[in-house]
Every structure is written in C-alpha cells, then in structure tokens.
Amino acid sequence: MPSKAEQESFLPSTPGKLKDKSHSMHRQFHRCFTSTSTMFLWALFLVALTAAYLSFQSFVDSGSKYFHTAWGGIQWEKQVRSSAQIRRQGGFSVLVTGAAGFVGSHVSLALKKRGDGVVGLDNFNDYYDPSLKKSRKNLLSSQGVFVVDGDINDARLLAKLFEIAPLSHVMHLAAQAGVRYAMENPHSYVHSNIAGLVTLLEACKKADPQPAVVWASSSSVYGLNEKAPFSESDRTDRPASLYAATKKAGEEITHTYNHIYGLSITGLRFFTVYGPWGRPDMAYFSFTRNILQGKPITIYRGKNRVELARDFTYIDDIVKGCVASLDTSKKSTGSGGKKRGPAQFRIFNLGNTSPVTVPMMVSLLEKHLKVKAKKHFLEMPGNGDVPFTHANISSAQIELGYKPTTDLQTGLRKFVRWYLSYYGYNHGKSLK
Ligand SMILES: O=C(O)[C@H]1O[C@H](OP(=O)(O)OP(=O)(O)OC[C@H]2O[C@@H](n3ccc(=O)[nH]c3=O)[C@H](O)[C@@H]2O)[C@H](O)[C@@H](O)[C@H]1O
Numbered sequence: 001m002p003s004k005a006e007q008e009s010f011l012p013s014t015p016g017k018l019k020d021k022s023h024s025m026h027r028q029f030h031r032c033f034t035s036t037s038t039m040f041l042w043a044l045f046l047v048a049l050t051a052a053y054l055s056f057q058s059f060v061d062s063g064s065k066y067f068h069t070a071w072g073g074i075q076w077e078k079q080v081r082s083s084a085q086i087r088r089q090g091g092f093s094v095l096v097t098g099a100a101g102f103v104g105s106h107v108s109l110a111l112k113k114r115g116d117g118v119v120g121l122d123n124f125n126d127y128y129d130p131s132l133k134k135s136r137k138n139l140l141s142s143q144g145v146f147v148v149d150g151d152i153n154d155a156r157l158l159a160k161l162f163e164i165a166p167l168s169h170v171m172h173l174a175a176q177a178g179v180r181y182a183m184e185n186p187h188s189y190v191h192s193n194i195a196g197l198v199t200l201l202e203a204c205k206k207a208d209p210q211p212a213v214v215w216a217s218s219s220s221v222y223g224l225n226e227k228a229p230f231s232e233s234d235r236t237d238r239p240a241s242l243y244a245a246t247k248k249a250g251e252e253i254t255h256t257y258n259h260i261y262g263l264s265i266t267g268l269r270f271f272t273v274y275g276p277w278g279r280p281d282m283a284y285f286s287f288t289r290n291i292l293q294g295k296p297i298t299i300y301r302g303k304n305r306v307e308l309a310r311d312f313t314y315i316d317d318i319v320k321g322c323v324a325s326l327d328t329s330k331k332s333t334g335s336g337g338k339k340r341g342p343a344q345f346r347i348f349n350l351g352n353t354s355p356v357t358v359p360m361m362v363s364l365l366e367k368h369l370k371v372k373a374k375k376h377f378l379e380m381p382g383n384g385d386v387p388f389t390h391a392n393i394s395s396a397q398i399e400l401g402y403k404p405t406t407d408l409q410t411g412l413r414k415f416v417r418w419y420l421s422y423y424g425y426n427h428g429k430s431l432k
Contacts, residue, residue: 309388311390
C-alpha cells in the first residue's frame with residue numbers, strides 16, 4: 001500500500017489541475033490509441049505487402065524455372081509489331097519459332113528478304129553453345145528481324161504475340177534436336193517436342209484468324225524402315241530413338257488439331273540438314289572442329305562393318321522447301337476455337353535423294369580442310385541411330401516445286417568456308 005506522501009505525490013495540488021491532468025491523460029490515451037491503431041494499420045499493410053511480394057516471387061520463380069520472363073512492355077511490343085510488318089504485296093506475317101536455331105535463322109532471313117513480316121521466338125537454351133545462337137540473333141536483328149526471348153511452353157507469351165501481331169503463318173522450328181542426346185536427357189524432348197508443340201497449337205487454335213502452320217518433323221520417323229527410298233506413305237511406327245518418337249507423336253498431334261479445330265498443317269521431314277551457321281552437335285560440324293584441333297573423330301559402323309549413310313541435305317535447299325510450304329499453305333478453317341470446314345493436312349520429305357556414307361563425308365571434309373582426320377571406327381552403339389536414310393521427294397517436287405540443287409561436296413565447301421571465317425582455324429576448345 002503506498003504511503004500518504006506517495007499517495008499525495010499522485011494527486012494534483014489543485015482540483016483544476018486534476019481535471020487538466022485527467023484531460024491530458026485522456027488525450028494521451030487517445031493519441032496512444034490512435035497511434036496504436038495507425039501502427040496496427042501499418043502492420044497490416046506491411047503484412048499484405050510482404051504476402052503480395054512473396055506470392056509474386058513464387059510466381060516468378062515457378063515461371064522462370066521454365067520460361068524467360070524477359071518479354072513485355074511498350075518498347076518490346078513496338079519491336080514485335082515492327083518486325084511483323086509486311087513489306088510486299090500479298091506477303092505474310094510469320095511467327096518463326098526456333099528463330100535463333102540453324103534452320104530457323106536461315107528461314108527467317110529468307111522470308112524477311114522477300115518482304116514478309118517475321119517475328120522470331122527462341123528460348124536460347126544451352127543444348128549447344130548459346131553464343132552461336134546469339135550471333136544468329138544479331139545477324140537477324142541487323143536485317144530487321146526481332147527474336148523474342150521466350151519459350152513455346154509459355155502460353156501467355158504466345159497469346160500476347162497473336163494479340164499484338166497479325167500473324168498469318170507459323171513456321172514452327174523450335175525443338176529439342178539430336179538423336180543420341182535423347183538417352184541423356186529424355187525429358188527435354190517431351191518438354192519441347194510434345195508439351196511445347198501442344199502449347200503452340202493451342203495458341204494457334206485460339207488465334208483469330210487462325211494461322212496456317214508449317215513445322216519440322218524429321219526423317220528419323222522412318223526408324224527401322226528398310227524400304228528405300230523412304231516415301232511419306234511408308235511405315236513410321238517403329239522409331240529407333242525417343243527423338244524420333246516425339247517427332248512421330250508431333251505428326252499425330254498436329255493431325256488432331258487439324259481434324260478437330262481446322263488448323264492448316266504442313267509437316268516437313270528434314271533429312272540431316274547441314275551448312276553454314278549449322279548445329280555444333282551434328283557430326284559434320286564436330287568432326288570439322290576435331291580435325292582442325294588434331295583430335296580423333298569416332299566414325300560409327302553398322303553390323304558387319306557396314307558403313308552408315310545419310311541423305312545429307314543442304315540448308316539452302318531446305319529453306320526453299322520451307323518457303324514453298326508456306327506459299328502453298330491453305331488457310332486454316334477454324335474460328336473461335338471451332339472448325340468450320342475441312343482443313344489442309346500435308347506431310348513432305350525434304351531430302352537430297354542421294355545418300356552419302358559417313359566415311360565419304362569425312363573425306364570431303366579432309367579435302368576442304370586440307371587436314372587428315374584421326375579416325376576411330378566403332379560399332380554403332382544402340383543409341384537411336386539408324387543405318388541409312390534416303391528420301392523419296394516426288395511429293396514435294398510435285399506440290400512444292402522442291403528440287404534440291406546442292407551436292408554434299410559443294411555444301412561442305414560452303415560450310416568449311418563459313419566455319420573458318422566464323423571460328424578461325426583453331427577455335428576455342430570449350431565449345432560443344
Ligand atoms: O534427319 C534427321 O531427322 C536427323 O538428322 C540429324 O541426325 P543424324 O542424321 O543422326 O545426324 P548426325 O548426328 O550429324 O549424324 C550423322 C551420321 O554420323 C554418324 N556419327 C555421328 C556422330 C559421331 O560421333 N560419329 C558418327 O559416325 C551418325 O551415326 C550418323 O550416321 C539431326 O541431328 C537430327 O536432329 C535429325 O534432324
């Protein structure tokens with residue numbers, strides 16, 4: 001219990017003061033209360049802000065796991081629109097997926113050159129040296145082709161592209177390529193060649209008007225087919241690799257979108273495409289690097305030492321086939337996500353019609369490089385390779401006017417010239 005003196009010390013010396021003090025205590029209490037409620041509001045605001053930030057972060061994280069998020073904004077849209085602009089009468093506006101890739105960059109340049117609008121799309125993945133893809137992108141940019149940094153699995157991005165550019169055609173060349181790598185990273189094939197394809201077709205189906213689609217299948221769909229040359233009507237139900245299986249799946253998937261939604265579809269079975277700005281993972285390219293660096297190369301052989309052969313097809317011929325496919329494409333027939341009538345569905349071989357053995361390809365490289373290769377022969381490992389490919393191109397000849405004109409000797413000479421000017425004689429050893 002407090003002493004009297006202590007009690008008095010709590011009391012005011014006058015009642016008025018007591019009144020004043022009680023007012024001031026009330027005011028303080030009020031101030032304190034208001035500041036507590038302000039603090040409470042601030043705290044609430046901060047909690048909400050943190051929650052919003054965290055959920056945004058998790059959205060960005062989950063997105064960036066698969067997609068680049070480097071797209072969007074006024075400047076970006078301006079670049080897309082300008083790149084899509086058509087500069088010839090009756091021209092197209094084409095979305096080229098895989099535009100920073102080997103075939104994609106060549107097709108984009110050819111279309112732009114003749115006055116078509118071209119919007120590129122590429123995810124710049126590191127399956128092979130991305131700096132080569134960046135160089136191709138720079139080349140395209142110098143010719144007025146903008147390559148969007150994004151993934152075909154990004155449905156929002158695709159919808160945005162269709163919203164802001166009047167895309168009449170899609171040239172779908174983005175894919176996980178390579179036959180043997182499928183054993184190392186099978187899911188990358190499912191991600192790009194199946195899931196990515198479906199996402200792209202969904203966007204095409206919803207677009208108004210729907211674009212006509214031309215896309216890259218592969219000679220590998222013939223798999224264990226032994227009948228030569230390979231015709232489009234031959235069996236394709238025995239793929240020898242997961243890569244081939246995903247390309248075959250793509251042919252069936254595109255058929256579904258043609259049948260249900262009226263998308264105009266042209267599938268092109270490319271036969272071992274080679275040339276300047278090519279893919280470093282392919283044999284002719286990696287052999288060139290190894291030969292110049294004095295490293296051994298491994299040449300696979302079939303059973304009983306049978307030499308493997310490929311219907312090597314030069315890039316310029318393939319580009320002509322791609323452009324002719326766009327030119328002869330009929331319009332898609334769907335709208336509002338619904339088919340309004342039967343739509344065109346085509347599949348063509350784009351090959352060279354003259355297979356060359358791998359050892360012969362190596363001796364052509366030796367001749368152009370003026371260096372002898374250190375050759376190691378190895379029995380073909382069971383990793384998806386097929387012994388030979390050989391295209392029958394009569395359908396493409398009749399319907400596309402396709403006529404390859406470059407033989408392997410001439411094509412490899414052009415490739416070697418490009419290679420030496422791009423990398424020099426002995427380029428960096430760290431590249432794939
Ligand atoms: O037409 C296609 O649909 C495919 O073509 C291409 O596949 P392939 O024809 O297998 O080309 P590529 O790897 O250059 O091997 C060429 C030859 O060299 C042999 N080869 C290969 C590597 C090696 O170290 N040694 C070797 O002998 C090998 O055994 C083969 O006989 C594309 O990569 C593929 O994405 C797809 O588009």
